[in-house]
Amino acid sequence: MPHQRLIKRLLTAGRLSESEQKALVGLPYAVRNLADGDIAVHQGERPSACTVLMSGFLSRQRVISERNQISAFYVPGDIPDLHCLHVPTIDHDLCSTGPSTIATVSHVVLRQVLRDFPGLTYALWGETVIQAAIYREWVENLGARAALPRVAHLLCELSTRMQKVGLAENGKMNLPFTQADFADACGLSVVHVNRTIQELRRRGLIDWQSQTLELLQRAELEFIGDFNEEYLH
Amino acid sequence: MPHQRLIKRLLTAGRLSESEQKALVGLPYAVRNLADGDIAVHQGERPSACTVLMSGFLSRQRVISERNQISAFYVPGDIPDLHCLHVPTIDHDLCSTGPSTIATVSHVVLRQVLRDFPGLTYALWGETVIQAAIYREWVENLGARAALPRVAHLLCELSTRMQKVGLAENGKMNLPFTQADFADACGLSVVHVNRTIQELRRRGLIDWQSQTLELLQRAELEFIGDFNEEYLH
DNA sequence: CGCGACGTTGACCTGCATCAAACAGTGTGG
DNA sequence: CCACACTGTTTGATGCAGGTCAACGTCGCG
Structure with a gap:
């Protein structure tokens, strides 16, 4: 393997x-x-x-x-x-x-x-357990959070998971996702995802261009997205 | 055990x-x-x-x-x-x-x-696998379906799971859930869940009173909720 | 009989969807 | 090297599903 x-x-x-x-x-x-x-x-x-x-x-x-x-x-x-x-x-x-x-x-x-x-x-089996925990978080994300925290939460999750496999440094990573992918994952329209991301940029929380995503203010993002990485351990 | x-x-x-x-x-x-x-x-x-x-x-x-x-x-x-x-x-x-x-x-x-x-x-481990499949369905339910199919899907899922453990017959079962519980699960407001359930009743699809739920037209409910029970096997 | 939990109804509001169009970047063929 | 096609991003205008607020109905229970 x-x-x-x-x-x-x-x-x-x-x-x-x-x-x-x-x-x-x-x-x-x-x-x-x-x-x-x-x-x-x-x-x-x-x-x-x-x-x-x-x-x-x-x-x-x-x-x-x-x-x-x-x-x-x-x-x-x-x-x-x-x-x-x-x-x-x-x-x-x-x-x-x-x-x-x-x-x-x-x-x-x-x-x-x-x-x-x-x-x-x-x-x-433990791998399945972690995947299940991620699904649970997504259920909560989609069921209870408004657009801004929803996107913020997903960004935090991706960053943490990438960090764990050594593919992100200081919240900076290569991400080939389009805004449409995020829309499909978050249950939002492309247009609204676009506006949400702009809002995150405007607040100086992320820098995302040409397939490179950087979380500029991790703590603030986690706060907005109500993110706690424990479920990924 | x-x-x-x-x-x-x-x-x-x-x-x-x-x-x-x-x-x-x-x-x-x-x-x-x-x-x-x-x-x-x-x-x-x-x-x-x-x-x-x-x-x-x-x-x-x-x-x-x-x-x-x-x-x-x-x-x-x-x-x-x-x-x-x-x-x-x-x-x-x-x-x-x-x-x-x-x-x-x-x-x-x-x-x-x-x-x-x-x-x-x-x-x-197989039990965890099934639970994960259920979470996945919930993600899709919350992310992509409007209120009516969302509630219909949940009803179908509950009915099928109850049937599998011998606690439902012909889609009839004892359910102590309140509409607020459904609202919390579906990411909808209580008011809207109420209206949705009334719509299902109006269409003659369910009978739900005094903690007894009966799915009157399983096929139609599955159609509306885009439900396929395979993930529960 | 009164209280509390739940269901129901109506009026109003808003977050996000939808539609439409323009813009920017990138690869392709002539 | 330019025309163009294509994919992704951005912006503006408008609409609606579902949220929120408020009140009332109803049933079971202490």
Whole structure:
């Protein structure tokens, strides 16, 4: 299995033994490069392998009442279709935002390793637990927050997750998302997202241009977005 | 561990072996009865046991920007704080809606059994996977649907989940929820939920009075709410 | 009988959607 | 090197779904 980000996280989170680490690292995988807009996994597919995002971004999306709703963003190290080990079909598209690289790990092989190393099963379960916590936050974000805090919260979340895999420094990172992506994720219109972002800029909270996002005043953003990073640990 | 609903579901879903079943059934637990509004687990707690809902309903809630946002409903057989095996603190209140009965199973004991029976670990991971799928649906529901389909979708989900644990027949079930609960879950105001429900009644789709909900025209409700029950399997 | 929780109704208001058009940046072909 | 097409951002005008406020109805309960 592709090491780097994922493994690093599992190591800190799951406290894997030597042999478990080796088994994980030794998993065979195939690499695939995706261009912006490419779909890694299609809605309705019954994948026979798990996808590990190695670089770039994927978004989980589906058309709901004529809107394209994004229900998750994935950063390097994430395994967006991990749940397919349990549930045969995936009911969303996993779409590359900007270019990305993914690794696929066969279910059959992975299942065998999980049987041999129960500690790995537990660790991957932990990954699902974190993803679930993120969904919960999104539910609250969409259900209870107005546009400005909603966008602020999402910015904080992305920044924190990128930081955790070493892809952001001081809240500065490369983000190939368009405002339309944010609109789809936040359940807002493009126009309103645009105005919201301008407001954040006007207040001197963010600098976002040419695919580079910088959070200029983290604390203030967290305050506005009512953000507490604990759920991401 | 308390049998009934939960075990039945795990058995069908996870294909447990004889010994795993026995281990699960043999888990010691304590029972607690809750009244309407009682809080089973408080936000910020670091529970040392998992909660299995045996009868009644729990809702996961937290105050977000001065609104009480509900991010999940739990029906008998669910384990609302299962993730606390992985993450120490729970960041929501688990609140009883109507009277309910819960069983608590010590983390220490549970962890030991999971070590001894890896198949159980896998099966409980599957529970987390389903919960995550439900969150995803809620994200989409809140992000993309107007009030009427949003409420319709939630009704369909609750009905299906109740049916799966044998607590609904022909879409008829006991539901102690108030319209305010639905408002908190759907991110709508009480007033608007009221009008939405009246619209559903007017169309002859539901009958909901004195804590009894009946879906009169399942197919039409599913159509309106764009509901597909597959994610609950 | 009175109180409190819940449901219902009407009037009014607003945050965000929608529509439309212009602008800026970037890649492509002639 | 320019014309243009295309994608993404920005701005303005207008509309509406759903929020808010306020009051009343209704039922169960101490």
